[in-house]
Amino acid sequence: MDLHDDQLLPPVGYTASGLACGIYPDGRKDIALIASDRPASAAGMFTTNRVQAAPVHLNREHLIDGKAQAILINSGNANACTGEKGMANARHEAALIADRLSLTPEDVLVNSTGVIGVQLPMDKVETGIAGVLDTLGSGWDDAAEAIMTTDTVPKKASATLTIGGKTVTLAGIAKGSGMIAPNMATMLCYVVTDAAIAAEDLRGALSQTSQRSFNCVTVDGDMSTNDTIILMANGGSETGQISDDNLSDFTDALEQLLINFARKVARDGEGATKLITITVNGAKSEADGRTVGLSVANSSLVKTAVFGRDPNWGRILCAMGYAGIDFDPDRATVSMAGIPIYADGAGLEFDHDAAVEALGAEEIPIDINLAEGDAQIVIYTCDLTYDYVRINAEYTT
């Protein structure tokens, strides 16, 4: 399996487009379309927030049959908390796409991200839909840009693997910067592949691989109303149906791709200057490890300490302690930026200047061993900075 970071290698049979239709007042791109030229299996995972956006409700409905052929996404407006009108607008979008591409509305998935509680400006959206339909082609970069909200960089990656002597390609785009918490990764992510997989297997692969990727990302602990990941497989690679024999190869490739997106989302967290990767070893279970890791990852005190290049292990221990998972603080160990800082129930001697220097890196590993079992998990987050406050005190309205 080869991972192609920051590259979009279009799988057979897919086209994309993206442009500005005026939802953002400043002329940024804000609408995107991805389409397959042939029927495709499809699976989705969605926010578990009790408050769910209209397109999330619609996509659940449209994925019941395990098929989809087009994905529309707009940024600048979440179409969440918009009542029946919001639902009608989402259905109307699907109908417009279906009409032009000769699909049924159930084959079209609709996605929105941005401000909550404002109705979609349907005149602009309709113009945008006509535009993205007219320009469908190799516009993957435009699509990756058009789904950004407070993201500072477009997020794209691909993976290739060989199945039955033929190349299978997976390619994806994602967005996510604030309102990021599991489950699930609180972002939008669309991965399309030319593998041929039954919808049931596609669902299984997505559910399994999200456990160690999207469900391990947090920026601010706020789970969005719109989180969505969609996976489509159209069989264009002509490898024949992926079966039990090679499903794990496909699943591994998908997991690597999704972890790549998880890291990208954490690193581009609102205002972030650093990616923090928290590895929890020695947990009784993966779930226990995730709980402890997320507790540390969501601690504002840990995140500000990393921003301030402060090797303040006490805050890490504290956040481990209130996670609600049993462990013995006298047996746990912690290192930060590669420097062992805590063992045997107390802080270790370390060179403070060297630690401050190490904390200047772009990626800060925090390694925890709970000494309770064999499970391991990695959590992805970022530091908490002045810019997080600035961005979120100035956003919307």
Added chain:
Amino acid sequence: MDLHDDQLLPPVGYTASGLACGIYPDGRKDIALIASDRPASAAGMFTTNRVQAAPVHLNREHLIDGKAQAILINSGNANACTGEKGMANARHEAALIADRLSLTPEDVLVNSTGVIGVQLPMDKVETGIAGVLDTLGSGWDDAAEAIMTTDTVPKKASATLTIGGKTVTLAGIAKGSGMIAPNMATMLCYVVTDAAIAAEDLRGALSQTSQRSFNCVTVDGDMSTNDTIILMANGGSETGQISDDNLSDFTDALEQLLINFARKVARDGEGATKLITITVNGAKSEADGRTVGLSVANSSLVKTAVFGRDPNWGRILCAMGYAGIDFDPDRATVSMAGIPIYADGAGLEFDHDAAVEALGAEEIPIDINLAEGDAQIVIYTCDLTYDYVRINAEYTT
């Protein structure tokens, strides 16, 4: 019952002192003592963090008999994650106080707050202990100052009530600014009273009243290793033992006093410019209401929106939604700063300029009705500002 905000009316038989012994390098007061001249019933509540400071372990032990007569507190050092040496230091502090006041060490409670993982500078602490013993008297204001860490103001309040024709006084000091989350209020709070109450009733009153006070405060969601509240009752008012007949009067007064402290701690949250009071009505249970309220209170996005005077109700709905409590978003209502902003599953029309104006106030109410039941609870928190990041990126080391 009369609440005396920001006043310390010393109950009969108690003295206090506070001074600087050099734990803080800048000469700030950092050690305090409160003592009763006669035996007192005592009760305590402590952090539920798995990682607990040495003095927390010691105080649990010393309160088994339901009695205490002196409380030592230092700031500038938490004596947490300090292993056996930290435990020995805490015991030594208790022994020094006991020796001078002719008590048993079990009658002395020891408390520390500040940086985690650094051993107490015992030479300075011993000098400090001699000093606070020498100056015991009406030094309540000094004591309130000496327990501050990143607090910007000392926190004190009293309550008086009449029981059996005689005045009973409750007086307290508290600290808490960062690393504040339930349970419990993640702060230090010491309340002394001249009521006469059996230790068992005192424990019951503390447990009951903390539910709607300390367990409803959050600044940053970080539960400390040192959270402690101590309640002492020495009978100096000579009202006779408080019994079932008048226990509820006492409990009410205690609750008002503790709620006053809860508000003070939230308002003085690190970097805070505003107190946010989140009232959840219509919950199925108080516990459900607390979960929803704390979810909103801990949302960095809600807190930055309040800081930015942004009536962004979508973020409130979103945080309600991921609290994990069942409710129907179409029946819930929300108002912010007194302005109804959400009902019937969608945002309400409101005057945006008036809302921004209203959000300029020092106290911002957020009123939520879940329309699911009759329970009500109030949660206290503060906004998230540049200064929170500054304080915590620059603290410690």
